[in-house]
Amino acid sequence: MKKLVSLFVGLLFVGIFATSVSAAEYEVKKGDTLWDIAINHHTNVEELMDINGLESFLISPKQVLKINENKIDYYIVKKGDTLSQICKNHSVGVTVASLKAWNELPSDLIITGQRLIINGPEPAQQQATKQETQETQETQETEDTSTTAHVTETEPDEVKASKNVSKTEEEEKVEGRTFSVEATAYTAYCAGCSGITSTGVNLIENPNAKVIAVDPNVIPLGTKVHVEGYGYAIAADTGGAINGHKIDVHLATKGQAYNWGRRMVEVTIVN
Structure with a gap:
């Protein structure tokens, strides 16, 4: 009996190992995020974005992503x-x-x-x-x-610019209905994107525009909001993966979008 159990565990281990190294493509399923896919395939979000030419964290069901088979090694910075x-x-x-x-x-x-x-x-x-x-x-x-x-122990200015609003904005008390959302980030140059939002804002001509993509059923398009860590913005865009209490903040560069990552933030409806 012990031999059978050992054999089963060994086969199970081999199966998992083979999946992690042999998968060259992955079809996105409903509810998937780049973070989930990266973790499940022993890679990272940056690698997925690079090899698939993604400029945004937005992905859609049935979208086929290439998975890099090379093992990625990491180092955690020490003081x-x-x-x-x-x-x-x-x-x-x-x-x-x-x-x-x-x-x-x-x-x-x-x-x-x-x-x-x-x-x-x-x-x-x-x-x-x-x-x-x-x-x-x-x-x-x-x-x-x-x-x-x-x-x-402090972050560089470039990271602070993408993660934090100015001191004045942080100290200012924002009034309105506030709720928590999951926030990711995107740029105007994502694969298949025109650079024009759902409401007509040209993000290529206005790279510093404070715009967020929303689910109109939660935050109506045209609404002015205050996003924790991002500042005041207009709900001017939508996205296939933006459903429910999720938003996508627009940032000028891929580096800023990557630094933003995925986080829980407070959103306040200003008007």
Whole structure:
């Protein structure tokens, strides 16, 4: 009996392992999110967006997504880490430039607890000789005490811009009906998008427009709202995956949208 149980468990394990590495495509089901798909296929949201050309976190049922079969390795940033130190402690060929490219870092600044990809595809422009790589790392090590950005307990300005409203907006008390929603983010350049919202706002010409996609049955189009962490915005768009208490906030760049991620926020109906 024990042998049969062991055999069953072994086969079950092999089946799970095979699924995780052999699936090249995945058909989106109702209720799926990129986060769920990434977790179930041992990858990450950024990788899914990159290989499928997605500029938004919005996906639709029956949409077919490519799943990268390569295993992604991560490193959790510790206090005192620098990009150059992380490079030295990991695979040969990992450079500061490649870490920044894989993780869409706008600067050398990293944050304690941040998760970094450490084995992504090497950018073509970074295929330098071993000597050049060593010289670059030596220069960075020399400059660690002055110019290399060390891990801090505060976030870089670029991340703050996508996660937080101004101090004035945060301190201002917003009056109106308030409720919680799940908020993701998108850009005007998502695959198949025209850049024009459901109400006619041209997001390509107005990249900094404060617009959110909503379920009109919950928040009518044209409604002015205040979104925690985003500020005042107009409900001017809709989306196939935006149903019920879900919204999609518009951001100017893919990096900002990725930094926003998925979070629970308070939305206040202003008018």
